[in-house]
Amino acid sequence: MKKKVISICCGTGCNASGAGTLFSNLKKKLNNIKDIETEITVKNTGCHGFCEQGPVMVIKPDNIFYRQVRPEDADTIIEKSIKRNEIIEELLYEDPTTGKKIVKEEDIPFYQSQQRLLFGYNGDINPRDINDYIATGGYEALKKVFENMNQEDVIKEVKDSKLRGRGGGGFPTGKKWEAAFLTEEQDKYIICNADEGDPGCFQDRSLIEGNPHLVLEGMIIGAYAVGASKGYIYVRHEYPLAVNNFSHALKQAREYGYIGENILGSGFSFDVKITRGGGAFVCGESSALVASIEGKLGEPRDKYVRNTEQGLWGKPTVLNNVKTWASVPFIINQGAKWFTNIGTKDSTGTMVFSLTGKVNNTGLVEVPMGISLQSLVFDIGGGIKGDKKLKAVQTGGPSGGCIPENKIDIPLDYEKLTEIGSMMGSGGMIVMDESTCMVDVSKYFLNFTQEESCGKCIPCREGGRQLVEILNKITQGEGKEGDLVLIKEVSKTMQRGALCNLGRLAPNPVITTLKYFKNEYLSHIYDKHCPAGVCKDLISYSIIEEECRGCQKCIKSCPVDAISGVKKEPHSLDQEKCTKCGSCYEVCPFDAILVK
Numbered sequence: 001m002k003k004k005v006i007s008i009c010c011g012t013g014c015n016a017s018g019a020g021t022l023f024s025n026l027k028k029k030l031n032n033i034k035d036i037e038t039e040i041t042v043k044n045t046g047c048h049g050f051c052e053q054g055p056v057m058v059i060k061p062d063n064i065f066y067r068q069v070r071p072e073d074a075d076t077i078i079e080k081s082i083k084r085n086e087i088i089e090e091l092l093y094e095d096p097t098t099g100k101k102i103v104k105e106e107d108i109p110f111y112q113s114q115q116r117l118l119f120g121y122n123g124d125i126n127p128r129d130i131n132d133y134i135a136t137g138g139y140e141a142l143k144k145v146f147e148n149m150n151q152e153d154v155i156k157e158v159k160d161s162k163l164r165g166r167g168g169g170g171f172p173t174g175k176k177w178e179a180a181f182l183t184e185e186q187d188k189y190i191i192c193n194a195d196e197g198d199p200g201c202f203q204d205r206s207l208i209e210g211n212p213h214l215v216l217e218g219m220i221i222g223a224y225a226v227g228a229s230k231g232y233i234y235v236r237h238e239y240p241l242a243v244n245n246f247s248h249a250l251k252q253a254r255e256y257g258y259i260g261e262n263i264l265g266s267g268f269s270f271d272v273k274i275t276r277g278g279g280a281f282v283c284g285e286s287s288a289l290v291a292s293i294e295g296k297l298g299e300p301r302d303k304y305v306r307n308t309e310q311g312l313w314g315k316p317t318v319l320n321n322v323k324t325w326a327s328v329p330f331i332i333n334q335g336a337k338w339f340t341n342i343g344t345k346d347s348t349g350t351m352v353f354s355l356t357g358k359v360n361n362t363g364l365v366e367v368p369m370g371i372s373l374q375s376l377v378f379d380i381g382g383g384i385k386g387d388k389k390l391k392a393v394q395t396g397g398p399s400g401g402c403i404p405e406n407k408i409d410i411p412l413d414y415e416k417l418t419e420i421g422s423m424m425g426s427g428g429m430i431v432m433d434e435s436t437c438m439v440d441v442s443k444y445f446l447n448f449t450q451e452e453s454c455g456k457c458i459p460c461r462e463g464g465r466q467l468v469e470i471l472n473k474i475t476q477g478e479g480k481e482g483d484l485v486l487i488k489e490v491s492k493t494m495q496r497g498a499l500c501n502l503g504r505l506a507p508n509p510v511i512t513t514l515k516y517f518k519n520e521y522l523s524h525i526y527d528k529h530c531p532a533g534v535c536k537d538l539i540s541y542s543i544i545e546e547e548c549r550g551c552q553k554c555i556k557s558c559p560v561d562a563i564s565g566v567k568k569e570p571h572s573l574d575q576e577k578c579t580k581c582g583s584c585y586e587v588c589p590f591d592a593i594l595v596k
C-alpha cells in the first residue's frame, strides 16, 4: 500500500491563520473516506520557516508544497492531490522574481541555499509525539554518551566542535561547560535561555514549539557533562505553545526514562523545570535571568564572579541559548570534526536568522556560518520588495548595527560582524530599503533599549535617555551643531561604563548609522530635510498638478479632508490641515503626490 504524509505546520504563525482548523478538517474528512488505496497520515508539525506563506503544508513523499491553505481547501486537497495525485496550481508558491509556480519544497529559492540542521526535522515530526523524535534518531546521542563517553569526553567533543553560544556574544560553549565541570561544588545547575526578547525574533520559540526533544536532549547531555542534576528552561510567558509543547515533552521524556532518576540505567539523575519570564528584555541577560528564576528583581549584576562559579542559588550554573543546546545532539552523533566542516574556521555550524523587513521572502532561515549577507538577502530572501533598492541590513537585534548596502558581501560570522560594528546576537535580521530613514531607525532601537533598561546604572539609564532626546530633536528639525559629537561622547560613556551588555551595546545602531550614513544626519540637522521622506516634521506633501488625473482616490483616503478637487481635474492639498499620515501617497496610482 502506498503511503502519504500530509505535514501541516501548526506553529504559532500558521495557527494564527487557521492551520489548526485545516488540520482537523483534513483528519475528519480522511476518516470518513473508504475508497482510498493510499495510507494517509495527517501530521501536525512545528514551524517550517516560511511563515509569511502560512498556513503551509507539504505532502510527502513527493514534497508538494502548498501555501496559504485555507481550512475550506481540505476537500479539494483530498479529491485532487490525495485521490488523483494532481497538483493544485492555486495553492503553489509563485516565485516573485520569475513569476513561476514551484511544486516541490526543495525547489523554492527560500529553502534552496539553506542548510537546515536544527530546523531540519521541524516539518517531519509531531512535537507532541516522542516517538516521532526517536524515529529521526532522537536520543541516540544521549545513549552514545552514556555508553561510551565520560564527562571529560563530552566536554572535549563540544570544545573540539568550536560551538559558540547562539544567544549573543558567541562565547565558546565547551569552555563554559568545562569551567562549571571543574568547580568542586556538588550542586550545579544548567539553564536554557528561551527568553528571546529581540523584537521580530522567533527562532527559539519555533524550535521549542516544533522540536522540544532536540533542545531537551542537548540539555540532558550538557547536564551530564558538567554534573548538574537540575535544569531550568526560562521561557517568556507570551509563548504558550512553546511552554505547552515543552511541558508535554518533559512528561513523555520522564515516562521513557530520558529524564528523572537513574536515566537509562546510567546512574545519572536529572530533571528540568519550566520558569516563565514576564517579558522584560533585560531578563534575557544571564545574571538578570538567574535573579528572575530566584524570584528576585530581574536586574543584572556585575560579572566579576561568573555564573559558572556562582550562578543560580549561588551554585555553578551553565546558561546557554536554545539553539546552542539544540546543536549538541548533532555534535555528539556526528562528531566534532563533522561540525567544524560546516561554517568557517572560527564560527562553526549553522545559524538561524529571523529574516524580516523589506525582502520578498521573510521567515526563519538556517544557513551555514560564513554565508554572505548578499546570498541571504537576495538568494534566500528573494531580493527587495517592489523593485526598490537595498539600503541597509540591521543584524543582532536592537543592540546590533546597520550594515550598508556597499558591504553586502560580508560573510556572516562572529568576527566579521563585530569588525563592521554589528553583531550576530541571537539572529535578528531586518532588511531596509531606500525609503528607510537611518536616523529614524536608530531612534527606534534606542527607544526600545532605553525603555527596557532596568535603570540600575547611570551610564545606561541616563545615557540612553540623552541619546533618545538628541535623536528626537534631530528628527523633529531641532538638531544643532555639536549634536553628533555629543552622541559619540554619550555612546562612549555607555560602552565603557554600563553594567551589562544592554547598556554597553545599546549605542550600536546610532554609532553604525553615523559611520555609514552620516550625510543623513547632516541633512536633518543643517538642511532640516529628511532624505528618505520619513520624519514627519521635516517633510511636506503636495500634489504635482501635471501628474494628477483627478481620480479622487486620495480624497477618499485622507482622514482629515485635506484634499479637494473635482473629478478629472488636478486636485489641491491643504498644508494647514494635512497631518502627514502618508495615506494619499500610498493610494495615488499616478505618482502624483510629492513628498519633500
Ligand SMILES: Cc1cc2nc3c(=O)[nH]c(=O)nc-3n(C[C@H](O)[C@H](O)[C@H](O)COP(=O)(O)O)c2cc1C
Pocket (backbone or CB within 6 Å): 164, 165, 166, 167, 168, 169, 170, 171, 193, 194, 195, 196, 197, 198, 281, 282, 283, 284, 285, 286, 287, 319, 320, 321, 322, 324, 426, 500, 501, 502
Ligand atoms: C539585554 C540582554 C538580553 C539578552 N537576551 C537573551 C535572550 O533572549 N536569549 C539568549 O539566549 N541570550 C540572551 N542574552 C545573552 C545572555 O546574556 C547569554 O550571554 C546567553 O544566553 C548565553 O548563552 P550562549 O552562550 O548559548 O549564547 C541577552 C543579553 C543581554 C545583555
Ligand code: SF4
Pocket (backbone or CB within 6 Å): 282, 299, 300, 452, 453, 454, 455, 456, 457, 458, 460, 461, 498, 499, 500, 501, 502, 503, 504
Ligand atoms: S546597563 Fe542598563 S540594563 Fe544593564 S544594569 Fe545598567 S541600567 Fe540595567
Ligand code: SF4
Pocket (backbone or CB within 6 Å): 543, 547, 548, 549, 550, 551, 552, 553, 554, 555, 570, 571, 587, 588, 589, 590, 591, 592, 593
Ligand atoms: S490619487 Fe493621485 S491622481 Fe488621483 S486625484 Fe489624488 S493626487 Fe490626483
Ligand code: SF4
Pocket (backbone or CB within 6 Å): 541, 557, 558, 559, 560, 561, 562, 563, 573, 577, 578, 579, 580, 581, 582, 583, 584, 585
Ligand atoms: S498626508 Fe495624510 S493627511 Fe496629508 S493630505 Fe495626504 S492623506 Fe491627507
Ligand code: FES
Pocket (backbone or CB within 6 Å): 009, 010, 011, 012, 013, 014, 015, 046, 047, 048, 049, 050, 051, 052, 054, 055, 056
Ligand atoms: S509557523 Fe508555519 S511556517 Fe512558521
